[in-house]
Amino acid sequence: MHNTRREFLRLAGSAAFIAAAAPHALARAPFAGAIQPSYRLKLGDLEVTALADGYLDVEQKLYTTADKAEMSKLLSNAFRDASAPIRTAVNAFVVNTGEKLILIDCGTIQGFGPTLAxxxxxxxxxxxxxxxxxxxxxxxxxxxxxxxATNSDGAARFAKAELIIAETEWKFWSDDGNASRAPKDIQPFFKIATDAAKPYHKSLRLFGKDEEVMQGITSVALPGHTPGHTGFIIASGKESLLVWGDIVHSAALQFAHPEWAIAFDVDQTQAIATRKAIFDRAAAEKLLVAGMHIDFPGFGHVVQASPAYGFTPAFWRLDQ
Ligand SMILES: [Zn+2]
Structure with a gap:
């Protein structure tokens, strides 16, 4: 005992001991900088990976039907800066069935700023x-x-993939008449859409309403945001997931006020009706949902709440 104590005191006073004990207290590490965010969960036999394309700051005024005071209150309640544009995630999802590798959405085109693409x-x-x-x-x-979807030279990035889109969606964006009738600031969207699909002309597959588009993946028509806006229900074993695209652009605002539309909606009235209907269904069926504009990684559940609905982010799963 004595020896041990003496030995400890001798060691404690030695330079070697101090050097060995000190690193945790004194170490300096360089800042790690940006990370490559991703999140993966098992869904039955499948693997679903969420990937962050980045984020954009959406002007508050683009929520054209929102009450200003109520919006400020909700943003403050969500610990957001109520006087700033609303920071909005852009997500995409990879589904690996073991047989097939599938990407749901492709993130943002180049040129929308350094936080995206x-x-x-x-x-x-x-x-x-x-x-x-x-x-x-x-x-x-x-x-x-x-x-x-395309490389910088306009060629198909996913050269061996089918490009699978709702027929209604493809018809809307590829119609020159729709393009010429659209508001001026929306007109470039038509060329962006058709340019993205152009190199896939041999592998473009269009689907109808509520169809099984791949084994275990069924489309859910969610029109309004765009005419062919679609969600996908991915099912394996007892588990399922609804990837619902742009049903929500701001979780802080639109679960409480599903009647608040965003300027990008092609048909705001229909978008609002669709949002309420899919909220009802998701809440009733306790569906796990994932959204392109819900804070990364974008998974969670819709719940009935006051004044309308709420969103409970899914717990962090460390699936193997
Ligand atoms: Zn979007």
Whole structure:
């Protein structure tokens, strides 16, 4: 005992002991900088990976039907800056069935700013190479959903993949008449949509309403945001997931006020009705949902709440 104590005191006073004990207290590490966010969960026999394309700051005034005072209150309650544009995630999802590798949405096109269009590097960081993909499913054809479909030279990034879109969606964006009738600031969206699909002309597959588009993946028509806006129910074993695209652009606002539409909705009245209906269904069926604009990784459950609905983010799963 004595010896041990003496030995400890001798060691404690020695330079070697101080050097060995000190690193935790004194170590300096360089800042790690940006990360490559991803999140993966098992869904039955499938693997679903959420990837962050980035984020954009949405002007509050784009919630055209929102009450200003109520919006400020909700943003403050959600610990958001009530006087700033609303920071909004852009997500995409990879589904690996074991047989097929599928990408749902492609993130944002280049040129929307430095915080977006990260999907290609996020795919690579997760070990996915573009030529591995069998299919690319699009919830709709807005510029923040078709981005990585093509390379910078306009060629198909996912050269071996089918491009799978709702027929209604494709017909809307590829109609020159619709393009010329659209508001001026929306007109470029038509060319962006058709340019994204152009290199896939041989592998473009269009689906109807509520169809099984791949084994275990069924489309759910969710019109309004765009005419062919679509969710996908992915099912395996006892588990299922609804990837619902742009049903929600701000969780802080639109669960409490599903009647608040965003300026990008092609048909706001229909978008509002669709949002309420799918909220009701998701809450009643206790569906796990995932959204392209819900804070990364975007998984959670809709609950009935006051004044309307609420959103409970899914717990962090460390599935193997
Ligand atoms: Zn979007």
């Amino acid at each position: 990260k999907l290609p590097e996020r795919l690579e960081a997760q070990g996915f190479s573009p030529e591995q993909f069998d299919a690319v499913l699009l919830t709709h054809m807005h510029p923040d959903h078709v981005g990585a």
